[in-house]
Amino acid sequence: MRSLLAFLALALTASAATAQVGPPTSQRSCSANRQLVLKDGSVxxxxxxxxxxxxxxxxxxxxxxxxxxxxxxxxxxxxxxFIGYRCKDGSDDF
Known part of the structure; x- marks a missing residue:
């Protein structure tokens, strides 16, 4: 049972990492890059x-x-x- 759970965890981790792999932004048009961000919300x-x-x-x-x-x-x-936004840390220092 433990080995089955370990296998499932590994399979889920591997598939999540594979989903993020793609060609560099420089190999897609500007609108194609922007559409990825708009469609997924976060990429x-x-x-x-x-x-x-x-x-x-x-x-x-x-x-x-x-x-x-x-x-x-x-x-x-x-x-x-312009592809969208990047999240930046806020600062309380003014």
């Missing part, structure tokens, strides 16, 4: 060699103490494609 994308980032549709996908900041990525047809 981790490959932004370059060994570089990944999480992008969100709105601040609703950020944690309570975070705020959305505009995000741009390189795309196949635009070196600075």
């Amino acid at each position: 981790v994308l490959d932004t370059g060699p060994m570089t990944y980032a999480r992008f969100v549709r709105s601040g609703a996908e950020c944690l309570v103490d975070q705020f959305p900041g505009p995000a741009w990525v390189p795309s196949s047809n635009n070196p600075q494609c």
